Amino acid sequence: MSPRGLSPFRRLAVSPFRCLTKPPSAVKGTIQRLKMKLSVFPLFCLFAGVAFAQSTESPVITVHKGTAIIVEIKDVPGTAGEVLRNDIQLSGSLSVGDPSTASVVVSGSSGGNGFSGQAVDKTGSVVLQKTYSGGTRQAVHQFVDDLVQTLTGGKGIASSKIAFVANRTGHKEIYTADYDGANLVQLTRDNAISVNPNLSRDARRLAYTGYQSGYADIYLIDLGSGARNRIIKFPGTNSGPAISPDGSRIACSMSKDGNPELYVTTINGDSPRRLTRIPGVVSSPSWAPDGGEIVFSSDTGGSPQLYRISANGGDMRQLGSGFGYCTEPNWSPDGKKIVFNTRSGGGFAAAVLELGGGSARTVAEDGERPVWGPDSRHVLFARGAGLYLLDTATGREARILGDLGRASEPTWSGLIR
Numbered sequence: 001m002s003p004r005g006l007s008p009f010r011r012l013a014v015s016p017f018r019c020l021t022k023p024p025s026a027v028k029g030t031i032q033r034l035k036m037k038l039s040v041f042p043l044f045c046l047f048a049g050v051a052f053a054q055s056t057e058s059p060v061i062t063v064h065k066g067t068a069i070i071v072e073i074k075d076v077p078g079t080a081g082e083v084l085r086n087d088i089q090l091s092g093s094l095s096v097g098d099p100s101t102a103s104v105v106v107s108g109s110s111g112g113n114g115f116s117g118q119a120v121d122k123t124g125s126v127v128l129q130k131t132y133s134g135g136t137r138q139a140v141h142q143f144v145d146d147l148v149q150t151l152t153g154g155k156g157i158a159s160s161k162i163a164f165v166a167n168r169t170g171h172k173e174i175y176t177a178d179y180d181g182a183n184l185v186q187l188t189r190d191n192a193i194s195v196n197p198n199l200s201r202d203a204r205r206l207a208y209t210g211y212q213s214g215y216a217d218i219y220l221i222d223l224g225s226g227a228r229n230r231i232i233k234f235p236g237t238n239s240g241p242a243i244s245p246d247g248s249r250i251a252c253s254m255s256k257d258g259n260p261e262l263y264v265t266t267i268n269g270d271s272p273r274r275l276t277r278i279p280g281v282v283s284s285p286s287w288a289p290d291g292g293e294i295v296f297s298s299d300t301g302g303s304p305q306l307y308r309i310s311a312n313g314g315d316m317r318q319l320g321s322g323f324g325y326c327t328e329p330n331w332s333p334d335g336k337k338i339v340f341n342t343r344s345g346g347g348f349a350a351a352v353l354e355l356g357g358g359s360a361r362t363v364a365e366d367g368e369r370p371v372w373g374p375d376s377r378h379v380l381f382a383r384g385a386g387l388y389l390l391d392t393a394t395g396r397e398a399r400i401l402g403d404l405g406r407a408s409e410p411t412w413s414g415l416i417r
Contacts, residue, residue, distance in 0.1 A: 067394075068095035069151055071119075072102035080110035080136050084117075086180060087144035087158040090398055092377060092391040094148060104151065108143070115139035119147055127151070137182065138416075145415060148375075155333075155375040161203040161413040162380060163187065164387060165195055168405035174208055176223070179373070179412070181387070181400035187221065195409060200243045203413035205267075207231075207241035207250060218252060218269065231269030236260075242285045242294075243267070244311075251285040251294050251311070262296055264311060275313045284328045287311070289335045295319070297327035297340075306340060306353070322359030323351065328369055333414065334376040341368060350381050352392060363392050374414045382408045 071094050076084050084106070088094045099105075104127060108117035115136055119128040128150045132139035138159065145156030163176045174188045174197045187206065188194045196209040206221045210230075218232035218241045232238045236255035243250055248267055253260045262276040262285060276282055280300030287294055288308075295308045301318070304327045309316040319338070329340040336356065342349045350370035353360040364370070367381035367388065379390045386402035387410055401407055 068093055069104065070095055070097035070102045071147075072097060072099050072105045074105055074107045076106070076108045076110075078110070080108065080115055080140050083137050083140040084108070084144065087141060087156075088147075090180060090389060091144065091148050091156055091158070092375075092393060092396065093152045093154060094144075106147070108140075110136045110139070115143055117143040117147075119150070137178070141178070142417070154377070155415065157373045157375050157378055157415075159416050160374050161199060161416060162387075162410055163197045163199050163206055164382070164401075164407050164410040165197060166404035166407045168403075174206070175404070176206070177401065179389075179400075184401075187223075196240050197409060197411050198242050199411045199413040200247050201245050201414040202247065203416050205243065205247065206411075207243055209239040209241065218250070220250075220267070220269075229268075231267075232265065232272075233269075234272075240283055240285060242287055244287050245289055245291045249291075249311070251287065251296075253282050253285070262294065262309070264294075273313065275309055275311075276316060278316075286329050286331045286338075288331050289333050295329045295331055295338055297329060306338065319353060319355075320359070321351070321353050326351070330371045332372045332376040333374055337372075337376065339363070339370040339372060339379055341370065350379060350390070352379075363395075364388075364390055364397075369409050371410055371412045373412050380410045380412050382410060 071088055073085055073096060085096055088096050104119050104121055106119050108115055114131060114133040116131040121127050128147055130146060132142050141158035144158045148154060148156035157179050160179045161176060162179055163174060165172050166175055171191050172193050172195055173186060174194050175184060175186050177184045190210055190212050193211040194208055198207045204223055206223060208219055209216055210219045216237040216239050217230050218238045219228055220231045221228045232252065234254055234256035237260060238252060238254050241250050241252045250265050250267060252263055254263045260281045261274055262282045263272045263274050265272045278298060278300040280298045282296055282298045285294050285296040292311055293308050294311055295306060297304045298307055303325045306319040306321055306326055306329050307316045308319060323342045326340050326342050329338045331338055338353045339350055342351050347366055348368045349362050350364040350367040351360040351362045364381060366383050370379045370381040372379060377391060377393055379392055381388055385406050386399050387407050389398040389400050
């Protein structure tokens with residue numbers, strides 16, 4: 001399978017260069033102030049480290065230290081209760097506790113078509129009461145996201161979707177799942193190499209790099225209908241697609257003019273516009289949340305570094321990260337941070353760069369291809385054979401997927417309503 005005589009770039013599409021840095025420091029938990037936006041008293045509670053046993057229903061969780069609003073779950077049996085408890089624990093801003101420590105009591109009931117949930121504070125005031133239609137699992141996810149927003153003013157992650165690559169069939173194929181690893185679906189059955197998945201913000205479409213034709217081309221899948229089209233198939237390598245926040249454009253790396261450069265096309269792969277003209281390799285584009293800029297990695301200066309550029313082209317600007325070798329950047333939905341990969345001694349680490357100033361900090365000592373969740377707080381990354389959810393505010397990790405051969409290259413949507 002020779003990619004049109006550009007074998008070095010073929011390897012890039014399958015396994016992009018990684019990052020080299022100093023040994024990362026240990027992740028330290030932080031304490032954050034959380035305030036209710038309703039006219040109820042401030043809710044504060046410090047929880048200590050806890051370990052949850054792994055099962056098929058819940059992930060393995062390692063808790064460091066942090067702050068969360070304690071919630072008591074009352075009279076929610078069955079699947080709805082299990083999903084509710086897991087969503088609250090994974091939210092980061094909430095935690096399940098007993099009546100003596102809880103500031104909010106949650107109750108609810110589920111039927112065949114949805115979930116009715118209620119949250120009451122210690123004064124007896126109803127904080128949230130709402131009925132959600134659809135399947136029980138998705139309805140509970142939406143309730144927890146509304147609860148997070150009501151109590152903290154921030155976004156949740158429970159009703160989002162993820163996609164990733166796994167090789168349990170002997171080939172690299174793409175899978176989708178709920179954010180917690182449930183509802184696993186094998187999306188491609190190409191029996192070839194399928195990599196670089198990227199979900200649209202609304203989780204209705206997925207773009208990826210596929211080698212079904214023998215070359216690296218970009219495909220677009222409509223997740224509702226299952227329809228798939230090969231949208232970018234220029235000579236050379238076409239890889240690393242990233243769908244713009246509004247779903248109208250795709251940023252990617254193409255070598256049709258010789259060197260792998262950054263291009264932007266329409267969502268159907270038409271009207272490609274070249275944004276970079278540099279001697280190095282360009283990879284891993286990621287959009288700013290407003291669609292106005294793109295961050296990417298390039299080794300144009302000798303070793304891979306992070307750069308940002310207008311989505312309309314122009315001068316690119318290097319981002320000072322404090323690391324000597326970095327790649328696979330991902331822009332947070334709030335526009336304030338970029339998470340990316342670094343490397344040390346043959347291992348991988350995830351680091352976060354605050355765009356407001358300062359150097360980057362390591363958040364996971366062993367984590368590949370980190371991507372932000374819709375709350376701009378949680379990061380999903382690959383480690384070993386599994387996928388892990390990391391709360392960057394507390395250092396809390398949860399293993400959400402495994403037993404799929406080797407899982408890699410996660411991507412994360414926004415909230416689904």
